[in-house]
Amino acid sequence: MGLVFRKRKKIGPLILNFTENGYSSWSLKIGRWSWNSRSRAHRYDLPGPFSWKQDKSRS
Incomplete structure (x- = not known):
């Protein structure tokens, strides 16, 4: 199993995701709802260790 580098930078509700190759993606998180x-995908945090996810297929 190899080692993987990940870094997240939060700027208010905006989250920038980086890997060893540089910029990867951005996310928006408002309360319990988030989008990547x-x-x-839309995600909604549920109580405990659970979350609900709805994938949006690319056309």
């Missing part, structure tokens, strides 16, 4: 630019 790469996966185009």
Whole structure:
């Protein structure tokens, strides 16, 4: 198993995601709801260790 570098930079509700190759994607998180630019998935945090995810397929 290899080592993976990840870094997140938060600027208010905007989150920038970086890997060893540089910029990866951005996310928007408002309260319990979040959206990721790469996966185009909506997530909603539920109580405990659970979350609900709705994927948006790319056309």
